Amino acid sequence: MRTKILLSALVAGALAVAGCGGASDDKSGGDASAASNGGGAKTSLSLVAYSTPEVVYDQIIPAFQKTPEGKGVSFKTSYGASGDQSRAVAAGQKADLVALSLAPDVDKLVDPGLVPKDWTAQTEAAGGQGGFVTTSLVSFVVRKGNPKGIKGWDDLLKPGVKVVTPNPFTSGAAKWNLMGAYQHGGIDYVKKLLTQHVPVQPKSGREALQTFTGGEGDVLISYEYEYTTAVKKGEKDIELVQPDDTFLIQNPIAVTSNAPQAAKDFLKFALGDTAQQYFADWGYRPVNAAVLAKNKSKFPDPPTVKTVDDFGGWKKINAELFDPEKGSVAKIENDAGVSTAK
Amino acid sequence: MATSAATAPAPPARARAGRRAGTRGLTGLGVGVVTLWLSVIVLLPLAALTAKAFDGGVDEFWTAVSSRQAVSALKFTIGVSVIVAVVNAVAGVAIAWTLVRDDFRGRRLVNAVIDLPFALPTIVAGITLLALWGPRSPIGVNLAFTQVSVAMALLFVTLPFGVRAVQPVLIELDTEMEEAAASLGASGPRVFRSIVLPNLMPAILSGAALAFARAVGEFGSIVLISGNKPFDTQVSSVFIFKQIESDNPVGAAAVSVVLLLVSLLMLVALRVIESWGSRHDHR
Amino acid sequence: MTTASPVGRLSVRVLALGYLALLLLVPIGVVLYRTFEPGLGEVWDSITTPAAVSAFWLTIELAAIAVPLNTIFGIVAALVLVRSRVRGKWLLQAFIDLPFAISPVVIGLALFLLYGRQGWLGPTLTDAGIQIIFSVPGMVLATIFVCLPFVVREVAPVLREIGDEQEQAAATLGASRWQTFRRITLPAIRWGVAYGVVLSTARAIGEFGAVSVVSGKISGETVTLPLLVENRYSNFDLSGAYAASALLAVIALATLLAMTLLQRKGDPR
Numbered sequence: 001m002r003t004k005i006l007l008s009a010l011v012a013g014a015l016a017v018a019g020c021g022g023a024s025d026d027k028s029g030g031d032a033s034a035a036s037n038g039g040g041a042k043t044s045l046s047l048v049a050y051s052t053p054e055v056v057y058d059q060i061i062p063a064f065q066k067t068p069e070g071k072g073v074s075f076k077t078s079y080g081a082s083g084d085q086s087r088a089v090a091a092g093q094k095a096d097l098v099a100l101s102l103a104p105d106v107d108k109l110v111d112p113g114l115v116p117k118d119w120t121a122q123t124e125a126a127g128g129q130g131g132f133v134t135t136s137l138v139s140f141v142v143r144k145g146n147p148k149g150i151k152g153w154d155d156l157l158k159p160g161v162k163v164v165t166p167n168p169f170t171s172g173a174a175k176w177n178l179m180g181a182y183q184h185g186g187i188d189y190v191k192k193l194l195t196q197h198v199p200v201q202p203k204s205g206r207e208a209l210q211t212f213t214g215g216e217g218d219v220l221i222s223y224e225y226e227y228t229t230a231v232k233k234g235e236k237d238i239e240l241v242q243p244d245d246t247f248l249i250q251n252p253i254a255v256t257s258n259a260p261q262a263a264k265d266f267l268k269f270a271l272g273d274t275a276q277q278y279f280a281d282w283g284y285r286p287v288n289a290a291v292l293a294k295n296k297s298k299f300p301d302p303p304t305v306k307t308v309d310d311f312g313g314w315k316k317i318n319a320e321l322f323d324p325e326k327g328s329v330a331k332i333e334n335d336a337g338v339s340t341a342k
Numbered sequence: 343m344a345t346s347a348a349t350a351p352a353p354p355a356r357a358r359a360g361r362r363a364g365t366r367g368l369t370g371l372g373v374g375v376v377t378l379w380l381s382v383i384v385l386l387p388l389a390a391l392t393a394k395a396f397d398g399g400v401d402e403f404w405t406a407v408s409s410r411q412a413v414s415a416l417k418f419t420i421g422v423s424v425i426v427a428v429v430n431a432v433a434g435v436a437i438a439w440t441l442v443r444d445d446f447r448g449r450r451l452v453n454a455v456i457d458l459p460f461a462l463p464t465i466v467a468g469i470t471l472l473a474l475w476g477p478r479s480p481i482g483v484n485l486a487f488t489q490v491s492v493a494m495a496l497l498f499v500t501l502p503f504g505v506r507a508v509q510p511v512l513i514e515l516d517t518e519m520e521e522a523a524a525s526l527g528a529s530g531p532r533v534f535r536s537i538v539l540p541n542l543m544p545a546i547l548s549g550a551a552l553a554f555a556r557a558v559g560e561f562g563s564i565v566l567i568s569g570n571k572p573f574d575t576q577v578s579s580v581f582i583f584k585q586i587e588s589d590n591p592v593g594a595a596a597v598s599v600v601l602l603l604v605s606l607l608m609l610v611a612l613r614v615i616e617s618w619g620s621r622h623d624h625r
Numbered sequence: 626m627t628t629a630s631p632v633g634r635l636s637v638r639v640l641a642l643g644y645l646a647l648l649l650l651v652p653i654g655v656v657l658y659r660t661f662e663p664g665l666g667e668v669w670d671s672i673t674t675p676a677a678v679s680a681f682w683l684t685i686e687l688a689a690i691a692v693p694l695n696t697i698f699g700i701v702a703a704l705v706l707v708r709s710r711v712r713g714k715w716l717l718q719a720f721i722d723l724p725f726a727i728s729p730v731v732i733g734l735a736l737f738l739l740y741g742r743q744g745w746l747g748p749t750l751t752d753a754g755i756q757i758i759f760s761v762p763g764m765v766l767a768t769i770f771v772c773l774p775f776v777v778r779e780v781a782p783v784l785r786e787i788g789d790e791q792e793q794a795a796a797t798l799g800a801s802r803w804q805t806f807r808r809i810t811l812p813a814i815r816w817g818v819a820y821g822v823v824l825s826t827a828r829a830i831g832e833f834g835a836v837s838v839v840s841g842k843i844s845g846e847t848v849t850l851p852l853l854v855e856n857r858y859s860n861f862d863l864s865g866a867y868a869a870s871a872l873l874a875v876i877a878l879a880t881l882l883a884m885t886l887l888q889r890k891g892d893p894r
Contacts, residue, residue: 023845025676051859078842083587091741093759093841169584200487200569206859215477233861324588369709376702383769387735390745394738436641444638454878458653460827461877463851465858466870470652510816511782530633545782555725561834579728598731605726609719
């Protein structure tokens with residue numbers, strides 16, 4: 001009898017907590033729910049994006065819904081690692097808009113016909129170019145006070161300096177980091193860095209930051225926006241160091257084939273002043289020239305910034321450096337095993 | 343109406359034969375249900391996986407699985423999983439014994455938390471282990487990014503197997519034989535070795551098999567604390583993930599198939615040992 | 626009830642509890658500490674956001690489907706494995722254990738290859754308009770997959786231990802097979818079933834990897850509690866991640882409590 005009462009109490013308690021649920025993870029309890037289904041929604045858009053800009057889209061989407069084009073448009077959002085998301089869309093996940101971490105993840109969707117071949121031209125209508133919605137820079141994160149005095153790439157090779165950077169084969173986005181290194185000193189520099197100064201190979205950027213804040217290493221190679229977002233979210237004891245020469249990170253956005261007009265409107269909105277300001281607030285460099293100019297103090301320009309185009313494009317880079325069998329970085333990884341294999 | 347079970351004659355031959363035929367029918371149904379369920383849930387996806395592994399022919403399969411990184415990861419994975427399975431099998435018996443036969447304050451609480459490693463998402467387990475055994479460890483040990491750290495993570499996530507496999511059997515264990523042996527003068531350890539242990543063996547092996555299987559496939563709780571160093575602390579599941587991320591699904595499927603085959607062999611071996619042992623049972 | 630000497634009993638207790646403390650209790654303690662460090666109010670806010678509430682119900686839903694189905698399968702399979710005289714049992718047993726050995730990475734890959742757009746069943750499903758992968762049905766399949774072996778593996782050793790003498794006696798007395806099962810077998814294996822259910826449930830609610838790959842991570846629709854934990858972690862909301870994990874721990878504990886109470890009803894142990 002007691003059992004029955006206890007179980008009924010549990011069930012009743014559980015039901016009491018039940019609600020319609022929703023998508024908003026806002027603790028203040030406000031219904032800033034980006035995916036709220038207003039009565040009689042005309043269109044539903046599916047946005048598939050990589051994980052870090054979730055905080056920004058949580059602000060952009062409600063702002064879009066207040067515009068005439070966005071009125072009555074409901075959203076389904078999905079956030080995860082860029083590579084995972086790209087594979088999911090290729091395997092059939094519904095997406096009207098994809099906003100990923102690097103262009104190859106979008107290019108992979110062209111062959112299956114999910115994204116139009118000329119997707120990079122989509123941003124031109126909104127004043128952007130190349131299909132990008134934000135950019136950033138490869139930067140260093142060091143401990144507060146910069147105890148090891150890290151200023152540039154050469155400092156990473158100083159004896160005893162330990163560098164944390166994710167493995168480029170488990171995290172496509174980690175390739176940005178190595179491109180930063182590559183543009184500085186070519187493959188020789190990358191080899192010295194990876195074999196002598198990188199003790200661990202975290203699976204992703206987020207885990208690399210966790211490993212670093214967990215006490216490992218002296219320097220973390222990361223992105224400018226990752227640092228800003230982390231600090232805004234409460235991460236302490238870290239500092240940003242911008243080397244004089246670095247690599248430009250470019251984050252693509254694309255409307256998929258057969259997406260409704262609202263998706264194209266959203267893309268336009270994402271490149272507009274309101275949305276780009278939200279991006280800037282969280283540390284992403286706007287592609288909107290006006291917004292970038294307004295926020296220039298937040299985004300100083302290092303003397304040298306290389307881009308993917310300077311090295312022949314991603315196809316060439318992936319084939320030469322990151323091919324799992326023939327790429328030079330893969331070779332470095334495999335050769336390193338000869339000395340450390342037990 | 344039977345007057346006494348002890349003196350009732352055996353059921354007539356016709357009834358016995360009828361029962362056996364019925365049993366065969368029911369067994370058939372049981373086997374059918376089991377096979378169907380297994381096929382839909384487990385075998386079909388695995389078939390798709392195996393097909394992909396051989397998408398490029400046997401040559402490509404072989405190249406993918408014989409690469410140095412793949413082999414190194416496999417050896418490390420199997421090795422550490424075996425150790426973890428053995429340790430947790432032994433620990434499982436000790437803990438189950440303490441929970442069932444012993445009585446102390448907080449026993450119910452301890453019993454309750456045994457299953458938590460299962461319920462905790464692997465990333466939380468990973469963060470916690472890094473905090474405890476990593477560079478910022480409050481205890482002062484820094485095992486992070488070593489092979490030992492992988493073992494620690496695996497011991498954590500497979501602990502429930504060792505305990506819960508043995509526990510229900512211990513609860514059902516008839517203590518008459520133990521008491522008889524004790525009254526005849528056998529010491530505690532002797533009683534345990536000759537009477538309790540043989541009865542627990544199938545359960546212990548069962549727990550060890552599950553612990554091994556889980557350890558071999560574990561991913562989330564290891565990635566943070568192991569450092570994923572190729573040829574050192576990289577496990578097969580991370581290697582497979584690398585192949586997937588590098589747009590090499592055939593290579594990923596190939597290594598997965600090998601990993602599964604090795605696990606299958608281990609599990610079969612355990613089962614054979616189990617039935618070998620029980621053949622000596624008088625049932 | 627024990628026949629071991631007091632010294633022996635104490636040393637086993639010390640060793641067992643020591644191992645548990647080091648390996649299990651300390652990490653769990655750390656998780657609890659970090660969860661409640663920001664204060665109870667924050668924790669409550671964390672687990673009552675709309676996203677957390679959906680995730681909670683989705684997690685429960687997946688477990689509520691997967692666990693009962695696997696329990697039935699488990700009991701039937703255990704009976705087949707222990708009581709029947711079928712040949713090739715060792716192979717069957719090995720395949721039943723296989724889901725454990727499969728890394729979540731591999732399960733995800735296999736399910737993509739089967740149900741994905743370019744997979745074996747993909748085109749057929751798309752034509753029929755059935756959405757399996759990237760929606761709840763796919764997540765149910767993944768959940769069933771990962772907790773398949775538990776009940777079997779808990780029940781089989783118990784079945785073996787108790788032997789079938791009582792069942793045979795019941796048959797001799799004229800009991801039907803169903804009666805024998807309900808009155809003799811089931812009560813005898815109930816602790817095995819109970820722990821099997823507890824473990825299955827804990828695994829089903831805590832599973833991250835396999836479910837993550839096939840879920841599509843659609844906020845408010847296909848995000849379970851473990852996926853929410855990962856999502857919060859990626860968004861630098863560590864305390865939120867811990868709070869959601871604590872909720873999972875509560876569900877696991879509640880399951881154990883429920884199963885233990887149900888067992889105790891018939892037996893004062």
